[in-house]
Amino acid sequence: MGEPEAHERGRDRAEAGTDKAPDTERRPGPWRRGLVLAVCALLLGLLLLLHDHLTDRAGLGSLVETFLPWCGLFVPVLLAAALWRRSASAVVALLLPAFAWVSLFGGLLLDKSEAGGDLTVVTHNVAAENTDPAGTARQLARSGADLLALEELSDEARGTYEKELAQAYPHHTVQGTVGLWSKLPLSDTRPVDVLRGNVGPAAQKRQREHPEQVPVDPPRALRTTVATKKGPLAVYVAHLGSVRVMPRGGFWTQSRDAGATKLAQAVADEQLERVVVLGDLNGTTDDRALSGLTSRLTSAQADAGDGFGFSWPAAFPMARIDQILVRGLDPKSAWVLPETGSDHLPVGARLSW
Template sequence: MRSSARGAAARGARRPGLRIAVPALLLAVLLAFPGLLPDRPGHLGSLAETALPWFGAAVPVLLGWAVLRRSVVGTAAALVPTVVWAVLFLPGYLPGGDGARSDFHVLTFNVGGERTSPAEVARQVIGTGADVVALEKVPASAMPAYERALSAAYPHHVTANTLGLWSRYPVRGSASLDLGGAWPHAVRALVGTPGGDTAFYAVRLPSVRVRADAGFTIEARDRSAAELADRVRGDRAARVVLLGDLNGSLRDRGLAPLARQLTAAQQEAGRGPGFTWPAAFPLVRIDHVLLRGLRATGSAVLPDHLGSDHRPVLTGLRGSGGAHTT
């Protein structure tokens, strides 16, 4: 009887460990291999990839549960997703960039439509010292006011619908890009930056929503992202800078066609998660600076006190290889 009682007690002691170990190991697999999660129904895979850094919030819960139950098995299992999360995301908190001098600075900012004042946005933008600026979600009725407010600091500019690209350097060869949808989602222009011509893309991909009846509504965004990726792939410019609101994290499989061929300035030279939306308490990075033929020397998310629901991103750039490109 005593042996039987001891066996039952041992089995009872193991159960809490197993209850902790199963979700802990599933969390580790999700963090390490989010692509295994199917995208149907409701594009759950894309949604999970977008929120992936926040899955780490479950780690202290699992560890606390294991400690309270005094479970060695549970504690060991909870350490697995802890290590996976640290490997994936902690490097982003280390100092970014190599300290090299920037040749020029670029800024991207979704101004939030009618939420902001052209004069106040211009004041903040000029104050950053950026040399090339992409503004997104500019109301068509307010575009002339933005052009007037920015003209002294940025004598060269091109606009298309709700997008604008302003530059201290000469701009030529501009074109609005039809990526599918009712309005152009990108504008491309060749800008004579230090070191040579650079193809700039100012972008705002279609919005996404999380809806009870449809899940994560990313179809229009993904189609436009794929079309934009094709345009960038065929762009013969040696230097490419893509600035804008992509309405998604670069971990999202829907933006993979772009992420595979361009380097993220935040990953190369930023620090921290670089979240940009919503501005009051950013939870995800959907505003990006993507590069080809250039390298980022530093990238920072700026505070926004103007009323937009996005935060601006300022990035220093230099010709790849440490010297001016030709």
Template sequence: MVAGVLGLHRWIPNSPGQVGSLVENFLPWAGLAVVLLLVLALVRRSAVALVAVLLPVAVWTHSFGALLLPEADPGARDLVVVQHNVSDENRDPAGTARALAAAGPDLIALEELVPPALSVYERTLAAEYPHHAVRGTVGLWSKYPLSGARSVDIKPDGIAEGWSRGLRAVARTPHGEVAAYVAHLPSMRIGTGGLASAWRDESARLLGRAIAAEETGALILLGDLNGAVDDRGLRPLASQLNVAERGFAFSFPASFPVARIDQVMARSATVGHLRALPATGSDHLPVAARVSLEPPR
């Protein structure tokens, strides 16, 4: 059963209650079940059970083992990027901004930007990140010039007007132009009826269409996507973008992270090591990634 859930999770039906998506957001934790099975096999001193445990071990290793490998050496065409949902209830926006800048990124993507905290981020980051664009509640800060900044309409039907959580801009880096997308997809809710993700899924489809139409070759997506990369609701994005090759980087909730819902994805580029940064005043952890502008092999 454990091996089946790991290897055949796409076959788990989503009805009722979006069960398939719910399972896919916590797939890495199936490794705990594998460890438990191994302990039980050792306690029972059962050779048959030990051999049987090799199946889920193999499937888990195939699915997630590469994420445990160490970070590769930096390349000449690498960019460091940081993604963070800073929380609209953050009581220390200045401290959060300084913590993010201390990671030395080239690009910083922020969500849940609200006044008056927005002006604090702008002032605090201005010296090191002179170029920035904000649309609605999402923003991008860059060491390099930005052009073509515009909103990206990812608003699902049924959400009130004025909801704006998508941004696109082109960063002119030393290695060429890169289209940077910042997005904050609607939240999922877990209730008695299961997982409610219809708005999130619709928003992901809209964002996927915008990315598919993007003419700039190299592209980086940074955002709070409210789902893990294995979540079928994010397939419109994961099917056309590369995801992190190293690092689990669980980002939510900050007090005890159990899932990575803050993502860095790329096209015509490779997302290398992804890591969680120390907690700020947000309920999310920031994540930092090294993105190579060399296309994946």
């Protein structure tokens, strides 16, 4: 082989080597890979930490806060993507949402229940369309609750519940669509007005235009005094307005929000030291709409439960919207009861003076 040819081949190999070198140099390192994943992780962490600053326009804040615990599922998803991309920056960024989620909800994963207690309470939205109210009533009676609050009682099913629960609960009161069955005497019972704004925008327009055609809605909340061996106890049973997804209006919460404000005011005005609020509040304790209640009352599930205690929907519970809130009492344990045929699960708690 001649010298010119050898020189040409050497030059070709050198050029080939220099062609590969830039590809290697252009390949980003682990701290520069997956920057989009890192940004997503940081945004998730900020959402968890600053959710109360999120706008509530079109009910966005309430919607996010209702399902806030489920945001934790994005952490392992993002982590898997970060490991696949071999992105060190994304892995480090995920520490923020992981820390935020554990700070907010980690305590709920622990079993905080204790033995003892003076009073067992259960609340259940029995569902107006429940096809087996008798079976539901018998199942609830077997819970052994001293106080049993029922919401969404229909006129057709009311007699069935009264008949099936009469033996276990000698005292009861029904105000509109809510009722309280008790093993202890009741007194000073009255309805609580939580109905303002309890209809959608279209119905509100009809109310303004034709008020004479608007039917009077039955009460959806009550207040009564329970005579216990350790003194009087004020009990509120409530079913706040529903939340709805409107095609153009977003997450509509006006009914629920207005009712929560009025219920919170009633509790604030309550003269008795010990108070229990039972019912379907159509909101979680993380939801800002219930802050008027949660700032004055303690959640039995948060203080003495085991897990999140999701109660709705019964087929696949995703949120705790059925609440037991107390003042002047110490929750000892809290739990979710088995399905009854309603679209909600019953929830119970054991309370102590």
